Amino acid sequence: MNVRLKRAKELMGYAVRLTKDEGLPTMVKRGAGFVRRRFFGKRARYLPGKKVLEAQAAEMAGKTAENCGLPTISILTPLYNTPENYLREFLSSFVNQTAPNGQLCLADASDDAHPEVERVVREYRRKNQRIVYKKVENKGIAANTNAAETLATGEYLALADHDDVLAPHAMYAMGKAVLQLREKGEPDSFLYSDEALFTKDIKKPMVGHFKPDYAPDYLLCCNYICHLAVFKRALYEQLGGERPECDGSQDHDLFLRLIEQTGGAAHLPQVLYYWRVHAGSTSGGTDAKPYVAAAAKKALTDHLSRTGRTGTVEDGLFPSTYRVKWDIEGDPKVSILIPNKDHTDDLEKCLYSIWSKTEWDNFEVIVIENNSTDPATFAYYKDAEKRYEGLKVVTWPEKGFNFSAINNFGRKAAQGEYLLLLNNDVEVRNGDWLTELLRQCAHPGGAAICGAMLYYPDETLQHAGVVTGLGGYAGHSHKYKKAGGSGYLFRAATVQDFSAVTGACLLVRASVWDEVKGLDEKFAVAFNDVDFCLRVRDKGYRIVWTPYAQLTHYESKSRGGDEKDPVKAARFAAEQQRLYDVHGKADILEDPYYNPSLTRDREDFSESGDLRNLKEGKVTVRWRNA
Template identity: 30%
Template sequence: MELETPLLAGRLFGSQGHWPEAALWLSNAQLGPTPDSSAEKLAWLAQNLAALEGEEQRRGLQEQSYVHWIRQAEPRLEDPLRPLNQEWWLRNPGQAQWVGLHAACGPLPVPQDQRDPHVWPTQGWLVLLAADARLRRGALQSLERWLSALPPEGLPDLIYADEDRLDAEGRRQDPWFKPDWVEESFWSTPWLEGFSCWNLAWLRHGELSLPPEDPTGRFRWMLQALELEPRVGHMPEILVHRQGEPTPHETSARSPLLRAHLQRRGEAVEAVESHPELPDAYQLRWSLPAGHHCSVIIPTRDRADLLADCLHTVERARAAVADRLVVEVLVVDNGSQEEDTAALLQQWQQRLGPALRVLRREEPFNWSCLNNAAAAEARGDLLLFLNNDVECRPDDARQNDGWLGWMAAQALRERVGCSGALLLYEDGTLQHGGVVVGMHGVADHAYRYLPLDHGVHRGRSRCHTAWGAVTGGCLMVRRDLFDRLGGFDEGLPVEGNDVDFCLRLGQLGYRHVIDPRVLLSHYESQSRNAHASPTADDAYRRMRGRWLARLGRAEPWWPPSCSRDHPDGRPNGLDFLV
């Protein structure tokens, strides 16, 4: 009983959420004559949760959780007293010289003509720091350790790392766990400004001048350097602390530079503006060329109430792009029985005329078959696959009828496969912000259940970004790409068909993007019982069998510092959080 009573008491307190008391009793249980492994595990859990008692986790990583992660799980940096092996040069704000950080490394020689590379060293690194950035002790030693583990053929020309901020009292906060190199994410939140390292041999070969000191000039220099397509490396550890808060005027001054950079890259960007909500981010707008035709494909079975809202949504969006885009609607009626549904379809056929067609399919529900059949009948060079429980809510000021045109502008970009949407649950939390391939063994939606205005990964779901896949609940793709793949895999009737489709496009070099202005509500599987799906286990096995290697490796889209078991973006080592 010496063990049993503390163990039972600890479990009781834990079940009621009293974690400090649970931790105390469970620690006592481990002191009993017969050590109990379950008590040990529960004690560890309770001690962790006790440290965070009272902190709300539904908005993503919070202050106490971050402090706990720093103390318990953050990778430790190398000894700052260890001598550096490579040559590093740093120019501090206000200094004219690039100071050598290696013991045997003097100031960097600067030629009269900075484009003359012959007096530059043939090896070493330039370290660029923002005026408000501070290198952590041991950062460069840790960077050398990371570089030493890379194969010689994989050495980068440019390196960046994760970062956080210091408050007025010097406490760490607001971590920015960055993805690997994802162009759209970088364009929205250019993360090289705080800290970057540039290989001098590569700069010499590219005949680049030394970067200027002023922030706007340095930003222009970085964009010019990126146009030479350096090999980019991301060290997924926090090496830099930023101080103070970002200011919107900085992004406003640099917006024209970023727009010109994107246009030189062949992107049909019509505007780059300071983000209305995120002070260190940009909002990007692509132009929509005229002359295209979009077929909106909506599978449905009864639930006339949902379908009516969906059709109203498409009608308003169709009107918003009438001068740029021809839009037809194909409703795939999969065995509806209710009179309300028949009446609704007749009403909408009269309302939209030949712009709306109804296709009757009586077979058992197979999302892939229904959409493939409709695509074969569609006339558009763009295909939008839309669930019948998706709507743009007129009562939500954040949602805008321009969403269809914005999706089309993305789908028409040369290197884009699928264009997706931000989808909200009925309570306003995120249902879909992109798909993290490999999460939970196959895939899950990024930032699921977080509020739309969350700050995780610097509010990434409110920024233009790319993913390994997007949900088929609202997915647009060019007709030629759809036909090239042969459509959706009909052996995946319910689950996994959208991810499989996106992965096959990914094999061809395409990426999948979300314009955050495309914001819709999705009532997820309201017209059928998704929780009773008999196909889920088979879909899981098929996806694992087909994509095992892909599902098991790290993807560039999700920050490598963050758990692939939790969509809320928490860093590795905080799996115990509920």
């Protein structure tokens, strides 16, 4: 089926469900947002409305940093031969903040050929005494940032580049976010916001960087936090500030060291920073700064050393991304559980690919026979058990199809420290697929669950993690995208934290499986994997996905489609409702690893048509730990 037609059918199905669940007015409103986003202008789409900014300014009118009720945030900015027009835009963005709780600390390392930098700063200082300045010797960006910090008096610090622009509500929103964390009794030492790229005018942004809540595995692959990051000055000083030996990736290094102390971070999904794209900027690509990769790998290697974990840091699949090849602890055995009903051609392809390609040799395969009717199937089992050492077939004693019950039964025969749920219609592509899944789990501090990259036979993505809330319930990240791409913010090409992964290929620690009592058998066909992962996540464990374990999935060849069978369709609808009943609709719709400014209508990480949270300047900060 044509990809566009697939998406159109899925969107229509979602519209029907939304109408049933929330009524026609809600569906029409969402549809209007979709049309507006697709076909009309996007000017200033990430900025709060004029009335919102005016209300913030009115709330703070006549107040100072000392009596405005918000914590003071000192912004650290090294200057170096800054073009005058860029510098003026940056300084103006600070001067025109809606709240007075900011302090701008400038360390100017410009050479003698650029006296205009100091002249422009002194001009702005006459307008705003919250700008502090000193000339420094140029010792590199980390040392210059540390020099700016010596001017700071705020309880918090933030980092900003000299050629970028602050959103007008950056200090107000971050100040309110800190207070909100304190009110909730949550840690307030480290926060970050979303950001956007622009070339000339922040009212005409190129694209938004809409980030997940704190995602530790993602942070090891790239510095997704970037701007605007805010953290306690006392913590920065305790850590000794930024490290000159990591120049080029000094912020990534700092964030890793901060996380080691805080155990997590708070995310404010507001666009508070505009990153200028021009020749020579990091936002324009790391080709402009080739030393960045070496610095990033040092930062990551040092982080592993400090946290007592072992692995090798390598370049990732794309520039500015990285990969940690974790050392696997011990020699864990993996029990691969494969439900099967007839379809021995599919099963043979699956088994042959496992035995012929898998480099990790400590595994067993348990085929769970499920009501096969073809006598040839049972003859095949006997032959396969002779050909494949470590294969055994167990027979599920019940009738009908219940994916959860079948796998729960298979688990009883499993002897491994890890269980791998695997569909019979998948085929292994790379030899270290199972090793890679284990790498993510079988080390100190590893994840409890890991999912794999699954491709359709036509070389498009079938699964790159599961996002809850897509289509109202759950969907696959980057589904139907062509193989080989990086995805949104490298999220289809780096190890990722997710709320769930598909049960078509899911590795889980056996102890965790037992702790949550396996799959919920009331989810007979749909959402059993999502429910299972959410229960594991809610126990405090991590769920990750890796692009380095790759398989081809001949999806639904065994069972066929459900949408044309009224009985199956009714069962599917009941399981949808059960997902809401068990986990709560809000929990399903608000996936912490998916940004509220991204659409729920498709699986391509495109921008939502409903950006009211941004237009209203809504402060809803969300803290997560590791």
